Amino acid sequence: MIEAKQSEFLLGCRDKLKELIAILDRDFEYASVLATDVTGLTYSVNQKTTSVSQLRDSERGFVVRVYKDGGYSEYSFNEIGDVHTLADKIRNNLLNQSRILKNAAKLDTPLLHEEAVTREFAGEVSEEFYEPDNQMILGKLKRLSDKGASYDGVINCSVTYNMKLINKMFISRNKNLIQGWGYSLVSCFFVVMKDEQTQYNYFGEEGWQGSDIIDKQYERFEAAYDDAVAMIGAPNIEPGEYEIICTPRAAGLIAHEAFGHGVEMDMFVKDRAIAKQHMGEKLASTITNMYDGAEGVKQTASYFFDDEGTLAQKTQIIRKGYLVSGICDALSAARLHVQPTGNGRRESFERKAYTRMTNTYFGTQANTLEEMIKATQYGFLVDGVESGMEDPKHWGIQCMLARAKEIRNGVLTGKVFTPVVLTGYVPDLLSNISMLGTDIGLEGSGYCGKGYKEWVVVSDGGPYLKTKVRLG
Amino acid sequence: MERIINILKEAQVSDFRIMEVKKTSHQAFFVRQFLDQHRISETVHTTLDVYMDTEENGQKFRGRASKEIYPGESDEEIRKDVEQLKLNASLAKNPFYEIVKDEKYREEEKDYDLMSLLSEVVQGVQNVRDTDSEKINSYEVFVNGYYYHIVNSQGTDVAFNTMNEEVEIVINSVDDGHEIEIYHDSTFAGKPISEITDDILEVFRIARDRTKAVPTKKMMNARVLLSGDFNPDFFDYFLTRTNSRYVFYGESQTKIGDDCQRESEGDKITLRLVSELPHSSDNMPYSKDGNKALDLTVIENGIYQNYWGDQITGYYLGMEKITDANNFVVEPGTKSVAEMKQEPYLEIIKFSDFGMDGITGNFGGEIRLGYYYDGEKVIPVTGGSITCNMEKSLKHIYLSQETKQYDNCIVPCTIELFDVNVAGEQ
Numbered sequence A: 001m002i003e004a005k006q007s008e009f010l011l012g013c014r015d016k017l018k019e020l021i022a023i024l025d026r027d028f029e030y031a032s033v034l035a036t037d038v039t040g041l042t043y044s045v046n047q048k049t050t051s052v053s054q055l056r057d058s059e060r061g062f063v064v065r066v067y068k069d070g071g072y073s074e075y076s077f078n079e080i081g082d083v084h085t086l087a088d089k090i091r092n093n094l095l096n097q098s099r100i101l102k103n104a105a106k107l108d109t110p111l112l113h114e115e116a117v118t119r120e121f122a123g124e125v126s127e128e129f130y131e132p133d134n135q136m137i138l139g140k141l142k143r144l145s146d147k148g149a150s151y152d153g154v155i156n157c158s159v160t161y162n163m164k165l166i167n168k169m170f171i172s173r174n175k176n177l178i179q180g181w182g183y184s185l186v187s188c189f190f191v192v193m194k195d196e197q198t199q200y201n202y203f204g205e206e207g208w209q210g211s212d213i214i215d216k217q218y219e220r221f222e223a224a225y226d227d228a229v230a231m232i233g234a235p236n237i238e239p240g241e242y243e244i245i246c247t248p249r250a251a252g253l254i255a256h257e258a259f260g261h262g263v264e265m266d267m268f269v270k271d272r273a274i275a276k277q278h279m280g281e282k283l284a285s286t287i288t289n290m291y292d293g294a295e296g297v298k299q300t301a302s303y304f305f306d307d308e309g310t311l312a313q314k315t316q317i318i319r320k321g322y323l324v325s326g327i328c329d330a331l332s333a334a335r336l337h338v339q340p341t342g343n344g345r346r347e348s349f350e351r352k353a354y355t356r357m358t359n360t361y362f363g364t365q366a367n368t369l370e371e372m373i374k375a376t377q378y379g380f381l382v383d384g385v386e387s388g389m390e391d392p393k394h395w396g397i398q399c400m401l402a403r404a405k406e407i408r409n410g411v412l413t414g415k416v417f418t419p420v421v422l423t424g425y426v427p428d429l430l431s432n433i434s435m436l437g438t439d440i441g442l443e444g445s446g447y448c449g450k451g452y453k454e455w456v457v458v459s460d461g462g463p464y465l466k467t468k469v470r471l472g
Numbered sequence B: 001m002e003r004i005i006n007i008l009k010e011a012q013v014s015d016f017r018i019m020e021v022k023k024t025s026h027q028a029f030f031v032r033q034f035l036d037q038h039r040i041s042e043t044v045h046t047t048l049d050v051y052m053d054t055e056e057n058g059q060k061f062r063g064r065a066s067k068e069i070y071p072g073e074s075d076e077e078i079r080k081d082v083e084q085l086k087l088n089a090s091l092a093k094n095p096f097y098e099i100v101k102d103e104k105y106r107e108e109e110k111d112y113d114l115m116s117l118l119s120e121v122v123q124g125v126q127n128v129r130d131t132d133s134e135k136i137n138s139y140e141v142f143v144n145g146y147y148y149h150i151v152n153s154q155g156t157d158v159a160f161n162t163m164n165e166e167v168e169i170v171i172n173s174v175d176d177g178h179e180i181e182i183y184h185d186s187t188f189a190g191k192p193i194s195e196i197t198d199d200i201l202e203v204f205r206i207a208r209d210r211t212k213a214v215p216t217k218k219m220m221n222a223r224v225l226l227s228g229d230f231n232p233d234f235f236d237y238f239l240t241r242t243n244s245r246y247v248f249y250g251e252s253q254t255k256i257g258d259d260c261q262r263e264s265e266g267d268k269i270t271l272r273l274v275s276e277l278p279h280s281s282d283n284m285p286y287s288k289d290g291n292k293a294l295d296l297t298v299i300e301n302g303i304y305q306n307y308w309g310d311q312i313t314g315y316y317l318g319m320e321k322i323t324d325a326n327n328f329v330v331e332p333g334t335k336s337v338a339e340m341k342q343e344p345y346l347e348i349i350k351f352s353d354f355g356m357d358g359i360t361g362n363f364g365g366e367i368r369l370g371y372y373y374d375g376e377k378v379i380p381v382t383g384g385s386i387t388c389n390m391e392k393s394l395k396h397i398y399l400s401q402e403t404k405q406y407d408n409c410i411v412p413c414t415i416e417l418f419d420v421n422v423a424g425e426q
Helices: A008-027 A083-100 A134-149 A218-231 A248-259 A274-278 A330-336 A369-374 A426-431 B002-011 B075-091 B114-126 B193-211 B231-242 B244-248 B311-316
Strands: A030-045 A050-054 A059-068 A071-077 A117-122 A154-172 A175-194 A197-207 A240-246 A290-293 A314-319 A359-362 A378-391 A396-408 A411-417 A420-425 A441-450 A453-462 A465-471 B015-031 B034-056 B059-069 B104-106 B134-152 B157-175 B178-188 B219-226 B271-274 B296-300 B327-330 B345-351 B362-373 B378-382 B385-389 B396-399 B403-406 B409-412 B415-423
Touching: A008 A030, A008 A059, A008 A083, A008 A154, A008 A175, A030 A134, A050 A134, A050 B075, A059 A083, A071 A083, A083 B034, A083 B114, A134 A154, A134 A175, A134 A218, A134 B075, A175 A218, A175 A441, A197 A218, A197 A441, A218 A396, A218 A411, A240 A248, A240 A369, A240 A396, A248 A359, A248 A378, A248 A396, A248 A426, A248 A441, A248 A453, A248 A465, A359 A441, A378 A420, A378 B362, A396 A426, A396 B362, A420 A426, A420 B362, A420 B385, A426 A465, B002 B015, B002 B034, B002 B075, B015 B114, B034 B075, B059 B075, B114 B134, B114 B157, B114 B193, B134 B193, B157 B193, B178 B193, B193 B345, B193 B362, B193 B378, B231 B244, B231 B271, B231 B296, B231 B327, B231 B403, B231 B409, B244 B311
Parallel strands: A050 B059, A071 B034, A117 A175, A240 A378, A359 A453, B104 B157, B219 B345, B327 B409
Antiparallel strands: A030 A050, A030 A059, A030 A154, A059 A071, A154 A175, A175 A197, A240 A465, A290 A314, A290 A359, A378 A396, A396 A411, A396 A420, A420 A465, A441 A453, B015 B034, B015 B134, B034 B059, B134 B157, B157 B178, B219 B415, B271 B296, B271 B327, B345 B362, B362 B378, B362 B385, B385 B415, B396 B415, B403 B409
């Protein structure tokens, strides 16, 4: 592993962008620019085709934020050209649009006050990110795909490996920040057909490492294949309330949907989150701790500063069952008169910044999975994350899970139900947490939307977790 | 674009495709009726695909690699990109396929007045007045204009404009101190402003009913009516099953001529792709591969008629006509909504998040608003969930005679399902 290099493209733009901000500072009370250079490759191999292409999330561009007469506006672009011409264009376009929208009163927002800070951050990356051995990587993926396809009934096995290098720079009157880091991600997806019924399963891993991550996946096929086969023809679960044990991935989905979205503080500004009225209250069992932060773990949603130039933090959301903090972007923090937590994130330089989760997870306790199963009279071990949705206004939660494995009298019976809709009231679900495992598993291959758009990479997880909830 | 083509000619690639998209977006964000912020985005994205052919034992292979060529890149940087793409394409050795040949279409770039349009759409939302019980919590408006220019080395050269508008809105409703919210997102193109206002008033009605909703009861073998903006997702199942990518990679086992409703009761499904639909945000006359958008019957009376999809997998499957699916229309059924509502039912209007798995056919979600009719009265309900499977559901299904347009599709207003288990209060 080596220290990530800073983007030559960004460094090459720095002087022009400083000049741009200096010009805009004359006309606006605040001006900043975020510049992004995200590069990477996606390698895909299945039993029919192979591809090597630019990573879907790759981007190179800029977003300027300005403040005038009590309101913020932004201009996104991907070509600088002459700085004075660009400054004129930004100023004229944004002021024209302000005039067109003049009938709407502005949401009261104080001017951002930024402490002076100049810093350069570099994460660790594998050397191969800069000079990848494509042939070697494709060879590893082919062997992995072939292994998956060798199982009885598997129609196709698609394996994908992503290498992503993220470089961002933030410049304002007081801030001059630049960062570089990268991560890799491997995923395996296979379709199995038996008795004319089709089922699929997937697994993967991600982290701040290189293509070694591919090698670790060979041994995971057996269990994934067994799960897929067990789901073929499996019945639906009888609707009802049950004791459940969540795998770390399922626990992560609950963390994300329960008090992840529920404490995004831009929702506090809109009065869309009930958590605003319950800060400091006990809403979970005393063994429950929950965190969010780009700092503290090395996962896909880790970074050094966010898309508004706020340094990353680790925020404890639940401490010993008490809701102690939300997470916040810079503008919402200014409106709520609190400090931002480094959670201002954009889907891309072309989109608005919102309060977004980063790496969200439950803390550990001392129970083993075996102890949890033994402690279950009748219930299920739930796994296979598909999707989730929250209702921060009422603490409703919906999680779509692939399967529930039956537990009777403290023993897994081998019977599987699919698919599973987990629903409930967040404080009930969290208050019912009775056991937590010893090791945190984080999963970061997913994207999280705000509503049904604004997709950003997040990771979530936790230890194995035992609670009680409604399944259907 | 000319500069890139000249460099590609020097570089001796087997084939290439260049897609240039000029995108302009104007956006406004409101908290209640206060302007949170507004944005403008003006970008040009140029994607280059390079194809490299090889031959082994008399068999021809083709590889493709893609990359965005960023504005401001020098000739030297583009040459370096092309060399890397040639190398990557050579490694991705796949059975040979042809790229789209000799498609020609030219629209001049339109100068949409998106700033004024943004103001008009905002006005459409602001025309809605809060009531004593319902109010607008927050909303976001996006108006986007695109100019596509797609050129390849086989004589295809198409250029066209598209645009769309999006309104995302959150409505609050309060009843006796109990406040709820309804989230609504709609995308469209050129819809009359009065319809934007009417859509929001309809969301007000849904929100009002949700405040009066009681918890959904657990039910076994219930008759369930699906009547919401998730109805298009229900029919997406048939599009997934006939998508050439899913078929080629084995994720769909659908064969042309298969009857997915053999020995079934009720209405048969007929779904057609249509190249153009008024006010759809998906009226792309050509696909990104350069294939012309066509009208195509995907499924007729339950029998699969045609696949649709991209150029590569379409070529591999030997499809005669290759077209993308932009807009679709599902034929109406035989029962009116009123007929469907004569016997007890659970009608679902809003899910928290409706999920349809096109591979397994599993679908369902948590009920955010439904109406339960017990034979005497209609009661708004909330909470609980349904979990179903398409294979089973298609054996007994009715579609309403009435249809409704949701952006890029026209589908029956109501879908009637039988023997559905509903998770809810005991």
